Amino acid sequence: MAQIDEFSAPQSLPKNPGLYVNGSFHRPRDGFYQEIISPINGKIITKVAFAGKEDTVSALEAADKAFEGWRSVSTLERCNIMRKVAQVVRDHAEELATLDAWNIGSPISIMRAEVEYSAMNFDLFAGLAPAVTGETHRLTDDMFHYMIREPLGVVARIIPYNHPFLGMAIKMVTPLVMGNTVVVKVSEQAPLSAFRLMEIIGDLFPPGVVNVLAGGRESGEVLSSHPVVKKVTLVGSVPVGRAISRSAADTLKLTTLELGGKNALVAYQDSDIPKLVEGIVKGMNWFWCGQSCSSTSRVFLHESIHDEVVKQVVERINAEHKPGNPLKTETTMGALVDTKAIERVKKYVEIGRAEGATLATGGGTPSLSGELSGGCFWSPTVFTNVKQNMRIAQEEIFGPVMAILKWSDEDTLWKEVNSVEYGLTGSIYTTNTATAQKAVKRMEAGYCWINTSSTHFLGLPFGGYKQSGMGREHSLHELYDMTQVKTVHMSLE
CATH class of the missing domain: 3.40.309.10 (Aldehyde Dehydrogenase; Chain A, domain 2)
Structure with a gap:
């Protein structure tokens, strides 16, 4: 594998430094452009659009509008799309790993491993999704009782900087494969690989199904409080997790929080x-x-x-x-x-x-x-x-x-x-x-x-006790958590 050791901006920088909303990149409406600094040498890599409140609402509206169409796509077809994403990720693995290495300063060798692990997760959940099933019950001869699982709607994901591409991948795949639409807010420090990913896979999804924003506190507050969001998840600090929980409580949103540790x-x-x-x-x-x-x-x-x-x-x-x-x-x-x-x-x-x-x-x-x-x-x-x-x-x-x-x-x-x-x-x-x-x-x-x-x-549930958060991710448990149960009683007379 070729050695990457020249201190010049990576060739794989996103060509579109805007916000990815409704199937294309856009300039911020009420946001701004932020310099992204490499911790390798302290120099500017590029500038990226950061979302304001209006930008974030626009992304949520696009996701909400796309939901009915996306949920009607068959589970098998959604699984096929996830497998296509996995292949595209593998085809672009070196450039994605390089972007993360430049952006957060972690070694290229470990970033390559994270990109491959990301592709494995797309494949894994494409295979697991058909295992999420309902139930039937026979209580009396004159009634048929059954339960079905349906997608939640718009899911907001807030991810940290320490595993940029991996975080983007594993937070996308589980809600999408179960028929939800997503708005992902990537970290302020490390947005580059997420935007590059949307450049290379965006055409695989209908407009509005996947929306990606960089942004700060204002954007996060909108994601955790807007009524269109049915579930919000965070990987971050305990104080931010508490703030997200308080904000989500007013609209009784489902939450999953992974808030760090002193292990x-x-x-x-x-x-x-x-x-x-x-x-x-x-x-x-x-x-x-x-x-x-x-x-x-x-x-x-x-x-x-x-x-x-x-x-x-x-x-x-x-x-x-x-x-x-x-x-x-x-x-x-x-x-x-x-x-x-x-x-x-x-x-x-x-x-x-x-x-x-x-x-x-x-x-x-x-x-x-x-x-x-x-x-x-x-x-x-x-x-x-x-x-x-x-x-x-x-x-x-x-x-x-x-x-x-x-x-x-x-x-x-x-x-x-x-x-x-x-x-x-x-x-x-x-x-x-x-x-x-x-x-x-x-x-x-x-x-x-x-x-x-x-x-x-791969595939085993991850999550914490106490103030390290609530909920479990990275497994079949998470797929079930991306759905809601509907119970149906049908008269046979």
């Missing part, structure tokens, strides 16, 4: 040390600079293995994850998304030091030359001697900062593990099956690993 990896004294070290390093998602909601950023090590594991973890991180040019295939750690992210991480590192934690490695910006010197890079950072009441163990940093805690008493351990407001993912390491099963019951998280970490599996 724990728990290691017992009988852990397989090589596997454990690998899992700790993998679980932090250094490829994305820790900008992943499922990162196991709190590591609880039993005191009997603590010192040796810390030593091996730090050595492995420093050997395997050095920030570098995201456009090079061999790079295993790229940039944070923007300067605000750098300042946030810097603040938490200072807090960790002030609270008395020990900096085992990292803690600052790496020394990079040339174009990269203007980028948003941060070295992998590990704190030891962390206590659970410290802010670096309580709050989601969303950056390359790992907190390692030592434990000895199991009841105290689980009290601390579950003391945070989040409950998204968790990982448990032990060679004892009974210990693993008892531990996973005590872990307050919606997506758990045993003797592994980080990996997500």
Whole structure:
């Protein structure tokens, strides 16, 4: 595969930097054009239209108008369209991955994997959709009772910056294949691959079925409050999730929220040390600079293995994850998304030091030359001697900062593990099956690993406990949630 390492704007930039509404690109009515900055070198990539209130309402009206026609398209035909989308994505995989690497600074190798995973999701849900069926009941001989599932209508999707193309793909496919129309608001920092996607697949859909906006708070407020929207979903922070819920409540909208985590990896004294070290390093998602909601950023090590594991973890991180040019295939750690992210991480590192934690490695910006010197890079950072009441163990940093805690008493351990407001993912390491099963019951998280970490599996439900959100996505469960039940009673006399 050709190496991409020149610091020039990617050739695959969207040719139409407008808002994608009703089957074509448009200039904003009451919005504006926003510069998109690459975190690789701090330079402007292009300008993209951001939606205002009027623009957002226009997209919703287009989706509402298109709904009746789209719901009447047969399920099998909608599935065929999704398979065509999957093929187009694969045909354009390299350019889409390159756009994301430029836009958010994550390594091109991992962006290629995300594009392929996106195509797999289009194929998966094209296959699963026919499995969403109704029910029949025989209560008496003179009546026929049955239930059918119908699409909801207009679904609004608000997606984050950390997995731009993947987020766009998996948020599109499930409502569409079930007969809903969608308005997707992509993140302010990372809109490029979503608009390029609509340039290459837009003709596969009737006008208004898929609408894509970039925008900020004003656009999001319209999506979560407008009466035409039947369901709104968000991947984002807890404060934004609460705001979306309050806004959606006035019109009793359905909501699905995935709101991040402060996830724990728990290691017992009988852990397989090589596997454990690998899992700790993998679980932090250094490829994305820790900008992943499922990162196991709190590591609880039993005191009997603590010192040796810390030593091996730090050595492995420093050997395997050095920030570098995201456009090079061999790079295993790229940039944070923007300067605000750098300042946030810097603040938490200072807090960790002030609270008395020990900096085992990292803690600052790496020394990079040339174009990269203007980028948003941060070295992998590990704190030891962390206590659970410290802010670096309580709050989601969303950056390359790992907190390692030592434990000895199991009841105290689980009290601390579950003391945070989040409950998204968790990982448990032990060679004892009974210990693993008892531990996973005590872990307050919606997506758990045993003797592994980080990996997500196609078709299995993902979502959190507590303030990490509500609802489950990425699975057959989500397809059912994109429908509503109608019960019918038919007299046979």
